[in-house]
Structure formats: structure tokens, C-alpha cells
Amino acid sequence: MIIEKLMTRRVVSVSMDEKLSRLREIFESTRFHHILVVERGRLKGVISDRDLLKTLSPYLDTAAETAHDAATLNHRAHQIMSRTPITIGPEADVHDAISLFNAHTISCLPVVRDDEVVGILTWRDILKALEARRQKMHPPAP
Numbered sequence: 001m002i003i004e005k006l007m008t009r010r011v012v013s014v015s016m017d018e019k020l021s022r023l024r025e026i027f028e029s030t031r032f033h034h035i036l037v038v039e040r041g042r043l044k045g046v047i048s049d050r051d052l053l054k055t056l057s058p059y060l061d062t063a064a065e066t067a068h069d070a071a072t073l074n075h076r077a078h079q080i081m082s083r084t085p086i087t088i089g090p091e092a093d094v095h096d097a098i099s100l101f102n103a104h105t106i107s108c109l110p111v112v113r114d115d116e117v118v119g120i121l122t123w124r125d126i127l128k129a130l131e132a133r134r135q136k137m138h139p140p141a142p
Contacts, residue, residue, distance in 0.1 A: 003097060004090035006129050007111045007119035013038040014077050016045075021073035023052055034108040036117055037081045043110055043117050045081030055080045087112040088121065094129070097121055 012026055013036040023035060027049045037045035057069035086100055088109045097109055101123055111119040 001094040001129060001133075002090070003088055003092045003094065003109075003111055003121055004119075006094060006097075006125045007090065007121045008125060009119045011036055011110075011117060011120045013117065014047075015039060016076065016078035016081075018077040019073065020052060020055065020075045020077070020080070023047060023077060024056065024073065027052060033122070034120060035077075036085075036110055036120065037077050038117065042115055043085060043087065043112060045078070045083050046085045046108065046110065047077060047081045048107065051080050051082070085110055089113060090118055094126060097126065 012030060012032050012034075014023065014026070016037055016039050018037075026032070026035060033049045035047045036043060037047060055072060055075065057065070057072050059065045059069045060073070086104050086106055086109060088097055088100060088111055090111050090113055100106070100109060107122060109121045110117055111121055
């Protein structure tokens with residue numbers, strides 16, 4: 001299986017100076033768990049929903065919220081992004097992706113062709129493809 005057939009083509013990206021308040025809105029309104037940080041068409045970093053949760057104050061939107069807590073929403077994407085994203089090409093084999101996931105303890109791989117982001121691959125995409133293949137080869141009994 002090649003990556004191009006498994007990847008999600010629709011990606012969400014932001015600039016390096018995007019406020020964390022906007023990232024929070026994106027994560028809350030989509031089912032995505034990763035946002036790519038792009039500048040001048042080039043991938044600069046990755047932010048997971050977990051990265052954002054670790055950064056924001058747990059007191060946001062509660063009675064205990066302080067001005068300092070609210071100020072965390074004004075931080076910028078470049079302050080919390082992973083700066084050296086591991087990437088993969090769309091022509092790569094799924095086994096290459098699995099090796100990268102295992103070697104780097106990451107949960108997504110931006111898919112890049114000629115320095116341009118063309119998609120994103122998560123371990124869930126791989127599991128879904130494996131399950132679909134199994135269902136095709138061994139359909140459930142009626």
C-alpha cells in the first residue's frame with residue numbers, strides 16, 4: 001500500500017504567528033488532531049491537540065481563570081510547534097511509514113512532494129486501511 005492511497009488530503013495549516021486561541025477554535029470545530037504550520041508554502045512544524053492542551057491553562061473558561069491564564073491564548077504557534085517534523089513522500093510504502101512511527105514516537109506524518117504539503121498520514125489511517133483490506137478479504141458472514 002502506498003501512502004498516497006492512505007493519506008488524508010484535507011489538511012489544516014496555520015502560519016507561525018497564529019494565536020493559540022485560533023488553534024483552539026480549529027481543534028474544537030474539526031475532528032483533526034494535528035495542525036501543520038506553514039510559511040511561504042513550506043512546512044515549518046506540527047502542532048498536535050495534545051501540544052495545545054499542555055500549553056493552555058487548565059483554568060481557562062472557569063471561575064478560577066486569571067488574566068495570566070487567559071494570556072496563554074495569545075501565545076503563537078511557533079512557540080509550541082514541533083520544529084523538525086518527520087515527513088514522508090506520497091509514493092512511499094506503508095511499511096516505511098510504520099517504521100517512522102515506531103522510530104520517532106510520533107502520531108502523524110505530513111506527506112510532502114517537492115517541498116509542498118499534499119496530505120497527512122496518521123497511524124489511524126493505516127489501521128483503517130488494514131481493517132478495510134481484512135473486510136474485503138474476509139467479509140462477515142450474513
